[in-house]
Amino acid sequence: MSPRSAVHGSFVIERSYPASPARVFKAFADEKAKAKWFGPGVEPHERAFDFRVGGAEVFVGKHPSGMVSAFYCTYQDIVPNERIVYAYRMSLDGVPISISLATIEIKPEGQGTHLTVTEYGVFIDGYEDKGSREHGTNWLMDLLGKSLEDDPV
Amino acid sequence: MPNYQSSLDLAFQALADPTRRGMVERLSRGPASVSDLARPFAMSLPAVVQHLAMLEASGLVRTEKIGRVRTCTLDASAMSLAEQWINDRRIGWERQLDRLGDYLSDSYIDDLEETWT
Numbered sequence: 001m002s003p004r005s006a007v008h009g010s011f012v013i014e015r016s017y018p019a020s021p022a023r024v025f026k027a028f029a030d031e032k033a034k035a036k037w038f039g040p041g042v043e044p045h046e047r048a049f050d051f052r053v054g055g056a057e058v059f060v061g062k063h064p065s066g067m068v069s070a071f072y073c074t075y076q077d078i079v080p081n082e083r084i085v086y087a088y089r090m091s092l093d094g095v096p097i098s099i100s101l102a103t104i105e106i107k108p109e110g111q112g113t114h115l116t117v118t119e120y121g122v123f124i125d126g127y128e129d130k131g132s133r134e135h136g137t138n139w140l141m142d143l144l145g146k147s148l149e150d151d152p153v
Numbered sequence: 154m155p156n157y158q159s160s161l162d163l164a165f166q167a168l169a170d171p172t173r174r175g176m177v178e179r180l181s182r183g184p185a186s187v188s189d190l191a192r193p194f195a196m197s198l199p200a201v202v203q204h205l206a207m208l209e210a211s212g213l214v215r216t217e218k219i220g221r222v223r224t225c226t227l228d229a230s231a232m233s234l235a236e237q238w239i240n241d242r243r244i245g246w247e248r249q250l251d252r253l254g255d256y257l258s259d260s261y262i263d264d265l266e267e268t269w270t
Contacts, residue, residue: 011243015250019257027253033260037252090242100242117246 007123018112025081025106042069053078057086068093082106098123167211172196173204180214180227187216187223 017024027033031049042061045068049057057073070091077085084104090097100121107114167173176190191201205225208214215228 037256
């Protein structure tokens, strides 16, 4: 049993899309549209979609590795074509891993859209038991290997 | 709030240089002393020590002085589990947003049709 811990982290991702803010918003707000891009390569086990403040979205699915990840989300703020804020919990094989607050800001940029995703999360204990240390380390080593391959010394 | 991206940024910065990649590659085969590490490179020892300091700051390499010899070791566990997880979340988002971009280009015509019908 690993000791209890809570570690906080944050990140910001920005993207530009050659599509109107209304189309970008629809890709998040419409169940059919969202299903087309959200959860790539994951075999869905359970899915629910209730896009309104206080409404819940659930996406439980099996990854090619066999791991089952679960996304439980509650919408906190919705401004059509402009902003979505939701809180979500992630678990891996039934073990809760993290709780995050995600803010999606949609702004017109020329003919297109500038998208900003800001996420604040708390990572809670339990991850270590899932063999994730090995996963994370392998991931770093893969990156390392790739950077060495791309530009051999 | 700490920014858990920073140690990954430092790691990539450290790996952006061919000399430092050479050192990492050497250390991936096992620990080495500073003079062993310096040998293949045509540069002064202080320059090598400076590169080593960057690798150490990134957490990719640990050094330890035993007697008069400083030994360097590759430390793949540089990132804490929490950092790994937060970076995984970020990478997850990056992938999703790539998919969103593909979806937006593919669905353009469909959306136009929907608007006009």
